[in-house]
Amino acid sequence: MAEVTLKDVRKIYPGGVEAVKGITFDVPDGHFCVLVGPSGCGKSTLLRMIAGVETISSGEIRIGERVVNDIEPSERDIAMVFQNYALYPHMRVYDNMAYGLRNRKMDKAEIDRRVRDAARILEIEPLLDRKPRALSGGQRQRVAMGRAIVRSPKAFLFDEPLSNLDAKLRVSMRVEIRKLQKTFGTTSVYVTHDQLEAMTLADMLVVMNAGRVEQIGAPLAVYEKPATTFVATFIGAPAMNLLTMSGAEPALLLGNGSIPSEGAIIGIRPEDLALAPPGAPADGGIALPLTVVAVERVGPESFVYGTLDRGDSIIVRLPGTHAPAPGERAVAVASRAKLHVFSADGGRRL
Amino acid sequence: MEKRAIFSHRLLPYALLVPQLVITLVFFYWPASQAVWQSFLLQDAFGLSTSFIWFDNYRELFSQPDYYRTIGTTLVFSGSVAILSLSIALLLATQADKQLKGAGVYRTLLIWPYAVAPAVAGVLWAFMFQPSLGIVARGLRDYLGIDWNPLLDGNQAMILVVLAATWKQISYNFLFFLAGLQAIPRSVTEAAAIDGARPLRRFWTITFPLLSPTTFFLIVVNIVYAFFDTLGLIDTMTGGGPAKATETLVYKVYADGRLGGDLGGSAAQSVMLMIIVIALTAIQFRYVEKKVTY
Ligand SMILES: Nc1ncnc2c1ncn2[C@@H]1O[C@H](COP(=O)(O)OP(=O)(O)OP(=O)(O)O)[C@@H](O)[C@H]1O
Numbered sequence: 001m002a003e004v005t006l007k008d009v010r011k012i013y014p015g016g017v018e019a020v021k022g023i024t025f026d027v028p029d030g031h032f033c034v035l036v037g038p039s040g041c042g043k044s045t046l047l048r049m050i051a052g053v054e055t056i057s058s059g060e061i062r063i064g065e066r067v068v069n070d071i072e073p074s075e076r077d078i079a080m081v082f083q084n085y086a087l088y089p090h091m092r093v094y095d096n097m098a099y100g101l102r103n104r105k106m107d108k109a110e111i112d113r114r115v116r117d118a119a120r121i122l123e124i125e126p127l128l129d130r131k132p133r134a135l136s137g138g139q140r141q142r143v144a145m146g147r148a149i150v151r152s153p154k155a156f157l158f159d160e161p162l163s164n165l166d167a168k169l170r171v172s173m174r175v176e177i178r179k180l181q182k183t184f185g186t187t188s189v190y191v192t193h194d195q196l197e198a199m200t201l202a203d204m205l206v207v208m209n210a211g212r213v214e215q216i217g218a219p220l221a222v223y224e225k226p227a228t229t230f231v232a233t234f235i236g237a238p239a240m241n242l243l244t245m246s247g248a249e250p251a252l253l254l255g256n257g258s259i260p261s262e263g264a265i266i267g268i269r270p271e272d273l274a275l276a277p278p279g280a281p282a283d284g285g286i287a288l289p290l291t292v293v294a295v296e297r298v299g300p301e302s303f304v305y306g307t308l309d310r311g312d313s314i315i316v317r318l319p320g321t322h323a324p325a326p327g328e329r330a331v332a333v334a335s336r337a338k339l340h341v342f343s344a345d346g347g348r349r350l
Numbered sequence: 351m352e353k354r355a356i357f358s359h360r361l362l363p364y365a366l367l368v369p370q371l372v373i374t375l376v377f378f379y380w381p382a383s384q385a386v387w388q389s390f391l392l393q394d395a396f397g398l399s400t401s402f403i404w405f406d407n408y409r410e411l412f413s414q415p416d417y418y419r420t421i422g423t424t425l426v427f428s429g430s431v432a433i434l435s436l437s438i439a440l441l442l443a444t445q446a447d448k449q450l451k452g453a454g455v456y457r458t459l460l461i462w463p464y465a466v467a468p469a470v471a472g473v474l475w476a477f478m479f480q481p482s483l484g485i486v487a488r489g490l491r492d493y494l495g496i497d498w499n500p501l502l503d504g505n506q507a508m509i510l511v512v513l514a515a516t517w518k519q520i521s522y523n524f525l526f527f528l529a530g531l532q533a534i535p536r537s538v539t540e541a542a543a544i545d546g547a548r549p550l551r552r553f554w555t556i557t558f559p560l561l562s563p564t565t566f567f568l569i570v571v572n573i574v575y576a577f578f579d580t581l582g583l584i585d586t587m588t589g590g591g592p593a594k595a596t597e598t599l600v601y602k603v604y605a606d607g608r609l610g611g612d613l614g615g616s617a618a619q620s621v622m623l624m625i626i627v628i629a630l631t632a633i634q635f636r637y638v639e640k641k642v643t644y
């Protein structure tokens with residue numbers, strides 16, 4: 001067990017793509033850190049640098065006390081679960097799990113004990129004699145997890161380990177990964193582009209965009225106070241509504257003296273909005289008249305898509321199935337406390 | 351997955367097979383049956399009379415100590431060529447697989463020897479190693495003090511043909527090994543690295559076993575190559591000598607039949623060779639289907 005520290009880490013691929021542009025953060029011992037961001041933002045690159053299978057162009061990575069920049073992956077004492085599982089196709093499940101222990105010249109009885117323990121925890125004991133090709137996707141996933149936990153490494157690294165599973169299995173494995181990590185208390189770095197996975201697994205969320213960190217924090221803190229419009233729209237589904245306001249408009253609306261004169265972007269989460277009949281008063285909050293365009297009823301909640309009279313489109317999330325019909329007029333209302341205000345370029349929270 | 355083509359006309363599949371069948375019939379079955387027939391015949395030295403003698407040619411063949419010596423020579427030659435060309439090709443392929451930059455040039459250069467006709471390669475090598483004129487031969491004598499003369503020393507002659515035959519076969523093996531290496535998912539070797547395996551151990555426990563279908567295929571191909579395709583090379587370099595030290599089975603067929611005029615005996619040897627090829631191919635099919643999968 002160890003903390004994982006990144007200091008101004010950069011990666012420039014041969015050919016000039018700068019995939020990671022100076023990232024600094026610190027995963028405290030035993031914490032579960034989730035790197036989340038859109039496709040191509042450099043998450044895997046960063047994880048692979050921590051694992052040692054990708055070189056570090058500049059900056060410093062530490063695992064525990066040790067700077068690992070120039071240390072071979074085999075010497076870093078970490079375990080990684082790959083998206084495609086990367087099981088050894090020619091070895092039985094047992095040997096897949098024992099491989100890392102044999103490389104460390106552990107004695108046979110101890111290897112056997114550890115492999116069987118891990119197999120019991122992951123409920124894959126009946127599969128120990130099979131080759132990977134005779135396993136289902138979910139079972140392979142479990143073997144890959146088993147291969148990681150038998151070694152009791154300093155850190156677990158996960159690169160989208162659940163993305164090849166069906167929706168139901170994904171949820172149950174998610175819960176299981178979280179449980180295992182808590183049991184072993186091993187520092188973990190987990191890469192995903194699924195924000196639900198990110199929110200439910202993380203102690204510490206790192207939101208990345210285009211090779212940079214946008215925000216670091218506890219999942220709920222990030223949800224409640226997104227630092228930029230990128231984070232605001234990336235975390236939460238459906239995404240936060242953003243209304244660009246020019247000149248004195250936001251100050252008039254919000255009565256907030258700190259709003260710069262060049263304007264601002266106001267964000268309102270769909271779940272913070274309610275619908276009132278046309279002509280309803282603002283009541284100390286804001287009231288946005290709109291025309292309903294479409295309604296999606298998904299059971300416990302409904303999404304109302306509308307066009308504001310000022311021109312923007314907006315999504316309102318209502319509990320239950322009661323919602324106006326398309327074409328009807330309504331007013332979207334929200335209390336001032338629920339508004340997020342960002343600078344006009346979206347890069348800063350005000 | 352089963353692949354199935356649908357033909358609209360019932361005769362079309364047969365029509366498409368005809369060219370292949372004709373070629374096989376004309377260039378394989380016909381000469382093969384001729385050889386089998388010939389091996390039961392005895393012809394006098396002038397080709398004037400021919401008599402049917404059943405298995406006498408075979409009996410004669412297996413009573414010659416020479417034939418067993420040739421079998422031994424062939425085994426030594428083929429074994430050395432297969433082992434050398436496979437290991438060198440594998441070494442080069444692993445390096446090329448690591449180093450992607452410039453791999454194109456490297457690969458092209460490595461493939462050239464394969465395009466050189468065996469007889470031409472033989473002449474080249476024979477010339478380079480010619481005791482009095484050859485540049486390599488002189489280097490060996492002047493700098494290493496080796497008394498190099500493959501024209502007199504049977505072991506040296508054997509080394510020479512083995513080297514030349516190996517050189518020609520490396521490119522072929524290299525291509526297959528490189529393709530095999532590139533088919534191994536990178537994440538599997540990365541997982542092994544993270545699992546604490548250093549490069550050499552990774553090679554022997556992950557890469558090499560995953561290459562085994564390729565390796566097995568190449569072993570068979572290389573043995574067949576060394577058995578049969580080296581005739582031109584041996585003929586131009588040593589002519590089977592000195593004192594038959596480099597006479598392989600296929601060269602003996604040629605020497606006895608073509609040069610010695612013993613058509614019946616030569617045909618019997620050809621039939622033996624055919625049986626060997628059929629056996630090798632059968633082994634290959636069996637293994638490829640069963641054992642060497644993972
Ligand atoms: N080997 C490579 N050589 C050059 N560029 C690369 C290489 N690997 C990745 N990149 C580039 O680096 C950037 C980041 O890639 P990376 O795989 O880290 O993205 P990611 O965040 O993991 O995306 P995804 O969610 O799709 O997996 C991309 O623009 C990608 O094209």
Ligand SMILES: [Mg+2]
Nearest residue numbers: 043044045159
């Ligand atoms: Mg990725």
